[in-house]
Amino acid sequence: MVEHGVESSAVSEERTEPISQSEMDARIKSMRMHEPEFPLDDRMVPLDVLQLEEHHHRQNIRLLVRPLTKLHNTRSVSPDGSDNCQWLALRAEVASADQPEYKVLAVTQTSKDIKFSVRIPGESQHEFPRPPLWCELYYDPASDKVVFLNKSDVPISLLVASHTPLASPPAEATRVINPGLAKALKPGTWRIKVHDIAVLDFRILEKRPVTIYQPFPVQNEELSSGTPRSHQTGSSIKRSLTPDDDEKRVKRRTSDAVSDLDDGAVMFLRPGGDASDSLVFPLPNARDTREVTLSNGQPLLDASKGETVAVSGVCELDEYQLTKQEPIASTVLSAVYTANHSRVPEDIVTVKVLKTRVANPGDKPLVHERNVIRQADMWLRECQSQEDLQHRSIVKYYGGDARFLSLYMEHVDAQDLTAVPRWRDQVSDEFHGSRADAVRILRDIGEALSYLHGRDLVHNDIKPANILYSPDRGAVLCDFGLSTPAAKAPSGGGTPYYVPPEFIGRKLRGPASDVWALGVTMLYVMRKIPFPDGRARRRHARPLYWQIAGINNPNIPYRQYGNGQPAANQMRDWLVEMFEARDKLNSHDRLERVVKEMLTPNPQHRITMARVVQELNGGQIQSVG
Numbered sequence: 346m347v348e349h350g351v352e353s354s355a356v357s358e359e360r361t362e363p364i365s366q367s368e369m370d371a372r373i374k375s376m377r378m379h380e381p382e383f384p385l386d387d388r389m390v391p392l393d394v395l396q397l398e399e400h401h402h403r404q405n406i407r408l409l410v411r412p413l414t415k416l417h418n419t420r421s422v423s424p425d426g427s428d429n430c431q432w433l434a435l436r437a438e439v440a441s442a443d444q445p446e447y448k449v450l451a452v453t454q455t456s457k458d459i460k461f462s463v464r465i466p467g468e469s470q471h472e473f474p475r476p477p478l479w480c481e482l483y484y485d486p487a488s489d490k491v492v493f494l495n496k497s498d499v500p501i502s503l504l505v506a507s508h509t510p511l512a513s514p515p516a517e518a519t520r521v522i523n524p525g526l527a528k529a530l531k532p533g534t535w536r537i538k539v540h541d542i543a544v545l546d547f548r549i550l551e552k553r554p555v556t557i558y559q560p561f562p563v564q565n566e567e568l569s570s571g572t573p574r575s576h577q578t579g580s581s582i583k584r585s586l587t588p589d590d591d592e593k594r595v596k597r598r599t600s601d602a603v604s605d606l607d608d609g610a611v612m613f614l615r616p617g618g619d620a621s622d623s624l625v626f627p628l629p630n631a632r633d634t635r636e637v638t639l640s641n642g643q644p645l646l647d648a649s650k651g652e653t654v655a656v657s658g659v660c661e662l663d664e665y666q667l668t669k670q671e672p673i674a675s676t677v678l679s680a681v682y683t684a685n686h687s688r689v690p691e692d693i694v695t696v697k698v699l700k701t702r703v704a705n706p707g708d709k710p711l712v713h714e715r716n717v718i719r720q721a722d723m724w725l726r727e728c729q730s731q732e733d734l735q736h737r738s739i740v741k742y743y744g745g746d747a748r749f750l751s752l753y754m755e756h757v758d759a760q761d762l763t764a765v766p767r768w769r770d771q772v773s774d775e776f777h778g779s780r781a782d783a784v785r786i787l788r789d790i791g792e793a794l795s796y797l798h799g800r801d802l803v804h805n806d807i808k809p810a811n812i813l814y815s816p817d818r819g820a821v822l823c824d825f826g827l828s829t830p831a832a833k834a835p836s837g838g839g840t841p842y843y844v845p846p847e848f849i850g851r852k853l854r855g856p857a858s859d860v861w862a863l864g865v866t867m868l869y870v871m872r873k874i875p876f877p878d879g880r881a882r883r884r885h886a887r888p889l890y891w892q893i894a895g896i897n898n899p900n901i902p903y904r905q906y907g908n909g910q911p912a913a914n915q916m917r918d919w920l921v922e923m924f925e926a927r928d929k930l931n932s933h934d935r936l937e938r939v940v941k942e943m944l945t946p947n948p949q950h951r952i953t954m955a956r957v958v959q960e961l962n963g964g965q966i967q968s969v970g
Contacts, residue, residue, distance in 0.1 A: 368948050393534040395508045397445060402553060405492070406659070407453035407484060409548040413536070454484055456663045456746040459721040463537075465544060475542050482547075484525075484752050486716050487643045487701050489551045490529045492717045495522040499539060503528070506536040506546055511708065521854075529704060555644040555803040558653040635794070641880060645669075645698045645749045646680055656746070663746075679826075683756055689743055695757070699750040717923050723749040730802060730828035738793035740813070740823040757821050762786070762809035762866070763876060774875035778814075783870045784936060786812065788961050789820035790863060793853050795954040801831045805854065807862035808843050809869060809876065829857055831961035837894045840879035847948045849896055849913060857948035860957070864943030865923060871940065873926050880919075881907070891915040917958035935960070 392409050413601050431451050460483045467477040476499050483492040495501045503520045524526055534548040609945050644654045648669045658664040668685040670693070675681070686694045699720045704713035723744065731742035731752075741755035763773045768778060778786075790812060797804060804811075805827040813821040827838045834854035841864035847853040868874045881890040886908050894914030895901035907915050927944045930937040939960050942952040952960075 354699050365702050365962055370824070390447060391506060391534060392449065393548050395449065395548075397550070401451070403657075404453050405455075405553050406451045407454045407550055407552065408482065409550070410452060410463070411447075411546045412452040413543045413545055421913050434466070454748060456658065456748060457742075459483060459725055459747045459750075461501055463545065470608050474646070475539060475544070478537065480522075480537070483718055483721050484748070485529065485701060486748060487540040487646075487703065489532050489549070490704075492527050492529050492714045493522060494714075494718060495524055496538070496763060498523065498524055502538040502541075503530075504536045504538060505533070507534040527711060527718060528712050529717070544656045552934075553657065555657075556655045557644055558655060558955070559649070561652070572933070596768070636784055643698070643700075643749065643819055646697065646700065656748075669696075671948050680912075683908050686743070686753055689753070691756075694743060695740075695754045696755065697752045697820075697824075701750070720750055721747075724752070726828065727752060727826045730825045733800075735795075736793055736796045738789040738819065738821055738823050739796070756825070757813045757823070758820060759813040759815035759821065761816050761823075762814055762870065763878070768814070769876055774879040775874050776870050778870065779873075780936070782814070782816065782959075783867065784869055785816070786820040787863075787867055787939070787957070788937070790822055791954055791957045791961060793820075793822045794856075794859050794863065795958045797828075798831070798954050802828055803831050803834055803856055804828050805835060805845075806861050807859050807866060808840050808878075809866055812866070834858070839893060840878065841891050841893055841916065842889075844893055844916070846946050847947065848893075849916060852897055853948060855948075856954065857951050860954055861948075862941050863954075864940055867940045867943070868923070868926050873929070874922070889915050 393413060393877055395409065397406065405601075447521065459571060460481050462481045465478040467476040477497065478495040478501070480501060481494045481496060483494065485492060493503065501708065503522060503524045504636060504774040507519045530549060532549045532551050534546065536543055537547070537621065538543040642655075645667065648654050650669055653666050653668040655666050656664060666685075666687040670685065671684040673681040673695065681695060681697050683694050684694055684696045686696075702713055702716040703719050724747065728742075728745040731739075731754075734742065738756055743753040743755070762768050762776070762804045766777070768776060770777060790807075790888070794804065795805070804822070804825065806824060807822075811822065811824040813823055819932075827835060829835055839862075843865050845853070845858045845861035847857070865877060869876055879885060880888060882888065890907035891903065891912035892901055892906060893912075895903050896916055897913070899913075901912070903909070903911050903915075906912070923944060924946070927941055932938045932940040932941060939952070941958055943957065945951040
């Protein structure tokens with residue numbers, strides 16, 4: 346069976362989603378595709394000489410797949426049915442009209458697909474038995490490459506199957522991918538062999554380019570030079586840039602009626618719109634503008650403030666425009682900024698883009714491949730964990746786009762609890778808020794976590810940086826990149842200072858871990874301890890930092906972190922400080938008593954988030970002082 350990596354999701358009634366889940370699900374369920382019956386012929390032409398027309402490229406086809414072995418009692422489709430896999434009958438580029446067409450499976454990447462999975466059952470009733478095949482092809486959002494991951498129990502051989510120079514993949518003709526390992530592949534045609542038996546051919550196609558438009562001012566002299574009225578609007582004009590000054594095209598809104606257009610422009614009405622909300626494209630050479638398309642690169646990261654990324658799609662649900670605005674944060678793993686999204690009525694959204702590491706010649710083996718797979722899986726997990734959540738203290742999720750590993754969320758007009766100078770002193774690392782702020786933060790985030798835990802979900806990364814807060818809006822929980830079902834809590838990931846004591850030795854994570862992490866966060870918010878993450882600075886008087894994975898694995902390097910001691914030792918030193926801070930909390934003060942119970946060492950005796958909410962709502966906590 347060949348299946349597309351479509352994320353599972355429930356139907357949402359939220360009409361502000363950029364990519365409507367209910368509409369997408371309706372389209373998918375309406376299409377059931379079966380493998381056509383056709384003979385397998387060893388004389389079939391190579392995939393790289395099959396002709397793809399322009400309308401095929403507009404569908405954003407990324408892969409052509411052709412089985413080379415009979416698949417008994419198997420359908421080569423997504424198990425749920427999908428409209429992103431279709432059988433195409435293609436002719437060779439040099440074929441004449443009377444020559445046959447060759448049927449191949451064309452795989453389209455939509456906004457929901459991070460990978461394409463191939464599963465072919467083994468064949469034992471045969472002269473040459475063949476083991477099962479399972480591999481996954483992850484799309485690299487920053488290039489045309491596809492990362493091939495072998496999930497079978499046996500090695501897989503990849504052979505160059507291209508017969509045209511331009512399509513030939515570089516480097517060696519045969520690559521052996523051992524179980525669990527991966528390899529980044531450039532566009533070209535490859536053949537999969539298992540135990541010297543040819544099983545499948547696949548061709549990687551180049552991505553469809555994405556256009557970035559840059560705004561530019563309208564010169565006053567242009568408005569008074571007799572330019573036709575359809576060219577004289579000065580609002581929301583966008584242009585795109587390339588090195589070629591002779592390519593001239595402009596995209597802009599116009600308030601003029603259709604009848605006012607001259608012969609030098611083409612108008613496109615928005616769906617359901619009228620002439621006052623249209624886009625006008627003057628014909629080539631109508632104005633000095635330039636255009637750039639990015640086939641390799643990350644448009645949502647490469648675009649500058651004010652530029653608009655025009656995203657095309659397989660269907661209208663995948664198409665939108667995103668205009669980049671103010672940056673919020675940027676790390677090695679992700680970038681966060683505000684933007685205008687054409688499919689969100691509120692217009693302003695918060696965009697989070699997961700970064701994939703660019704492959705460099707000096708990299709160690711598999712660094713790039715592992716990064717692409719890890720970031721793609723994190724994107725999928727974050728999308729799946731947020732799509733159904735509806736709580737006032739959880740940031741609203743609008744949708745995501747697998748093609749860019751991007752997520753689109755409600756823009757909360759508030760800063761996180763680490764923001765300098767709003768909430769944190771840059772020198773002392775102490776929290777700037779009041780007791781009233783502490784009460785509000787614990788109540789809001791406590792209710793959000795109680796809601797999550799009631800749905801058998803764990804956040805796994807509760808910390809000040811993932812809590813947005815303003816006295817007007819209250820506290821809002823964000824960043825669900827490490828969220829998991831309660832039964833599948835991770836053994837790694839997160840931030841060291843908020844990992845619970847039961848993780849040492851037993852590797853326990855779950856709802857009780859979120860309670861502990863919020864308890865540590867509250868020590869900071871109540872000004873009982875400085876900002877925990879500040880201990881990672883080498884200039885700190887008592888530096889502490891460790892890798893979570895090293896807590897239960899002494900073989901992981903540790904000397905370059907914190908004070909140079911093993912991870913478990915540094916974590917124990919940190920826990921001693923937390924227990925000392927806990928012992929100083931006043932049990933007669935309701936707020937401090939609740940936080941003290943959140944920091945109970947034994948997770949079996951630790952207070953639950955549901956109980957925390959009951960305690961906070963059961964009696965009024967004085968918030969003055």
